[in-house]
Amino acid sequence: MNTATDSLLTDVLGNRHAPAPDARIVCLVPSITELLCDLGLAGQLVGRTGFCIHPRDVVAAIPKVGGTKAVNIEKIRKLAPTHVVVNIDENEKPTVEKLAEFVPHIVVTHPNAPRDNLHLARLMGGIFGAEDAAARWCADFEAEYAALQALPKAPARTVLYCIWQDPWMTVSKDTYIASMLAELGWRVPDLGADRYPRFAWSQERVDGLDAVLLSTEPYRFTETHADALEKQLGIPVFLVDGEMMSWYGSRALAGLRYLRTVRDMVEGTG
Incomplete structure (x- = not known):
């Protein structure tokens, strides 16, 4: 294996994977299940989580193995996969360690910024025999990214992106969502070391914010x-599509386009 190919087939933990075009895949990451299907690999998917809902007509035929956290280990064992695709944020380490006891190959992912999608697509395509489809996807991504970068620069903003209430929770600056917002020149407030910190509303919390964004997932915020909340805080509050903002993989293409919509909402031009 040459150096370039070796790099393409190395997951986020540095594990190197050999090409396996006949793999039996269980994917425990909803956004990556969608990507695998879009790369033409649905026929190799033998298991998915109940949260792997896209593309709906395709995944309906793929057996469910629980959730991203509540994984049914015995169901996976019976499916006899050669590969399980997991994610550091989505799946719990003890679960992955149990799977590693009987699954030959665990592919670990952790996209943390929009451009990490390029390696993700090439990794999936390279391991599972869909290199050409991955290359086409990457070309489409580069085009969407270039279009976003070509937009006139908007003013820098500080926005609080909320993913939960009771308790209220947000995202830290080292998350994929914060990196998406950074493409607009926006920042999220620093609320400590946790990736998804809890917080309480106060005047001090509100001061310095240009806007609050409420995500439609994982909590189902509505208009x-x-x-x-806007009446309570006295600052602009917007509802945003959580899948577009947080799903890497296939949805990242639409997500880059959606960022323009979010910018226009906040800037008052939409």
């Missing part, structure tokens, strides 16, 4: 939540 009603946004309207009520």
Whole structure:
């Protein structure tokens, strides 16, 4: 294996994977299940989580193996996969360690910024025999990214991106979501070392914010939540599509386009 190919087939933990075009794949990451399907690999998927819902008509025929956290180990064992695709944020380490006891290959992912999608697509395509489809996907991504970068620069903003309430939770600057916002020149406030910190509303918290973004997932925020919070805080609050903002893989293409919509909402030009 040459150096370039070796790099393409290395996952986030440095594990090197050989090409396996006949692999039996269980994917425990919803956004990557969608990517595998879009790369033409649905026929090799033998298991998915209940949260792997896209593309709906394709995944309906793929057996469910629990959730991203509540994984049914015995169901996976019976499916006899050669590869399980996991993610550092989505899946718990003890679960992955149990799977490694009987699954020959665990592919670990952790995209942390939009351009990490390029390696993700090449990794999936390279391991599972879809190099050409991955190359086409990467070309489409580069085009969308270039279009985003070509937009006139908007003013720098500080926005609080909320993913949960009771307790309220947000994202730290080292998350994929924060990196998406950074493509617009926006920053999220530093609330400590946790990747998804809890917080309480206060005047001090509100001061310095240009806007609050309420995500439609994992908590199902609605326009009603946004309207009520805006009245409470006295600053602009917007509802945003959580899949577009946080799903890497296939949805990242639409996500880059969606960033323009979010910018226009906040800037008042949409």
